[in-house]
Amino acid sequence: MYVSNDPDITLFNAGHPSKKTVTLTFDDGPARVLPELLDILKKEKVPAVFFWQSRLLYPGRPWKRVLEEGHQVGTHSSKHSNYEKLTPNEQVQDLRRSKLKIESITGQDVKLFRPPFGQYNEHTIAAAKELGLSTILWRISSMDWELKEEPEQIITNVLENLEDGAIILLHELTQTAAALPGLIAGIRDKGYEFSLL
Numbered sequence: 001m002y003v004s005n006d007p008d009i010t011l012f013n014a015g016h017p018s019k020k021t022v023t024l025t026f027d028d029g030p031a032r033v034l035p036e037l038l039d040i041l042k043k044e045k046v047p048a049v050f051f052w053q054s055r056l057l058y059p060g061r062p063w064k065r066v067l068e069e070g071h072q073v074g075t076h077s078s079k080h081s082n083y084e085k086l087t088p089n090e091q092v093q094d095l096r097r098s099k100l101k102i103e104s105i106t107g108q109d110v111k112l113f114r115p116p117f118g119q120y121n122e123h124t125i126a127a128a129k130e131l132g133l134s135t136i137l138w139r140i141s142s143m144d145w146e147l148k149e150e151p152e153q154i155i156t157n158v159l160e161n162l163e164d165g166a167i168i169l170l171h172e173l174t175q176t177a178a179a180l181p182g183l184i185a186g187i188r189d190k191g192y193e194f195s196l197l
């Protein structure tokens with residue numbers, strides 16, 4: 001596995017010796033656009049990773065489809081607090097609450113964690129480790145949250161920065177769903193396949 005200078009932070013997937021791969025990750029759901037994202041991923045046969053805010057996860061959300069269709073679910077905290085502004089104890093509590101809520105609804109172990117805003121300190125890393133979570137950041141930001149009117153730019157931002165193993169930051173947003181078919185096609189055109197974490 002290729003990691004950043006900090007061995008506890010993951011920016012790249014584990015890779016594959018005989019093929020180039022990237023990993024699509026979607027933050028801040030489960031949101032209303034999730035079924036549309038799932039439809040596109042299913043049609044294109046692309047697995048992805050979803051980092052959910054546990055406060056948004058209700059039993060009625062299509063979480064079952066996410067798992068049945070081969071995607072991974074990680075936690076993105078309980079309610080998107082900036083962990084750098086929380087005490088060490090508050091960080092552990094929030095992270096544990098989010099992990100347990102997702103596990104209680106989905107019935108599956110949660111092993112992946114993405115800090116809200118990508119903000120963390122040494123206590124965040126320690127809290128994640130204590131709870132058996134790997135801390136996942138990203139190598140490529142699509143900047144999709146700033147591109148509501150320009151979904152094409154989401155594709156450009158990713159394709160210009162592609163490299164083997166790169167974890168790509170996306171969100172459960174309407175413009176991201178609009179860009180997703182073109183994004184998948186563009187990534188494939190450059191010779192990459194899709195991998196989970």
Ligand SMILES: [Zn+2]
Pocket residue numbers: 027028076080116117
């Ligand atoms: Zn977020």
